[in-house]
Amino acid sequence: MEGDNVSNAFVVRSLDEIRFWSRIMKEHSLFLRLGFRCEDTQLINEANHFYATFESIESRAQAFSAETDPQIIQRFNVEVHTAVSHIWVFKRKVLGLILTCQLIGQNNFPLLLDHTSREAFYFRNRLEQLNAGKLDPLPDAIINENVFFLRIMADHAKFIAHLLDPSERKLVDQAREFSDDFDKLLFQARDLDSMRPQSQTAPLLDQFLDQNRVSVQSLRDFKKTARDLIEACRIKSIIHPLLADHVFREAERFLFIIDMFENALTGKPVTNIEGSH
Ligand SMILES: [Fe+2]
Numbered sequence: 001m002e003g004d005n006v007s008n009a010f011v012v013r014s015l016d017e018i019r020f021w022s023r024i025m026k027e028h029s030l031f032l033r034l035g036f037r038c039e040d041t042q043l044i045n046e047a048n049h050f051y052a053t054f055e056s057i058e059s060r061a062q063a064f065s066a067e068t069d070p071q072i073i074q075r076f077n078v079e080v081h082t083a084v085s086h087i088w089v090f091k092r093k094v095l096g097l098i099l100t101c102q103l104i105g106q107n108n109f110p111l112l113l114d115h116t117s118r119e120a121f122y123f124r125n126r127l128e129q130l131n132a133g134k135l136d137p138l139p140d141a142i143i144n145e146n147v148f149f150l151r152i153m154a155d156h157a158k159f160i161a162h163l164l165d166p167s168e169r170k171l172v173d174q175a176r177e178f179s180d181d182f183d184k185l186l187f188q189a190r191d192l193d194s195m196r197p198q199s200q201t202a203p204l205l206d207q208f209l210d211q212n213r214v215s216v217q218s219l220r221d222f223k224k225t226a227r228d229l230i231e232a233c234r235i236k237s238i239i240h241p242l243l244a245d246h247v248f249r250e251a252e253r254f255l256f257i258i259d260m261f262e263n264a265l266t267g268k269p270v271t272n273i274e275g276s277h
């Protein structure tokens with residue numbers, strides 16, 4: 001019976017990660033494609049190929065359920081892992097082309113390539129951990145996930161600041177403030193990381209989560225407002241509405257993870273992780 005619960009938890013966690021991140025990978029393919037020059041047909045084809053791959057993974061993940069045989073999910077995880085490795089290589093290749101000025105005039109920031117490749121690396125690592133049955137112990141997971149996501153949030157604030165029209169002065173200022181705030185939080189997280197394992201006390205980790213949550217909530221609200229304004233064509237920017245929604249969903253994901261850690265630290269029951277979409 002206990003074995004059943006463990007395998008059920010493995011299936012539920014795997015599907016939760018794949019449903020969230022395969023959609024993210026699919027959207028990265030779209031954003032990268034939109035930034036390429038029209039003569040870069042090879043890169044455009046590769047991006048389209050990744051879009052189709054992750055779209056298919058996404059719909060297959062939706063078709064599985066908590067009752068699916070864990071062995072099927074184990075094989076699915078391996079297959080998704082391969083696809084994620086390939087998109088990681090693609091993103092790093094494009095980063096190399098941009099940094100050596102071989103794609104003059106294309107519109108993707110180098111930091112966007114690095115950022116989306118870090119997200120792919122994170123996803124790939126999570127699939128490896130799930131299949132190996134080796135998730136980080138809670139105190140390590142808390143620091144690792146926060147270091148990862150705080151940097152992601154700091155990058156988002158920078159992207160927003162740079163993609164808003166320069167005439168949207170108030171919004172650009174707000175985005176820059178978020179960028180500074182998250183840079184500071186990231187440095188604090190790295191300090192806590194370097195003070196491991198002595199820093200991994202319950203009160204310090206709890207305070208760390210509380211402080212990060214406050215900032216992520218306000219960034220999440222800012223992204224939501226920006227998304228709504230962009231969708232309603234009320235502000236000037238070169239932000240695709242889907243990109244605005246994409247970064248909003250990533251903030252929601254971080255908040256969900258913070259809450260899951262908080263519950264685990266304080267011994268409260270963990271809410272259903274399938275409710276995170
Ligand atoms: Fe992303």
Ligand SMILES: [Fe+2]
Nearest residue numbers: 119152247250
């Ligand atoms: Fe992101």
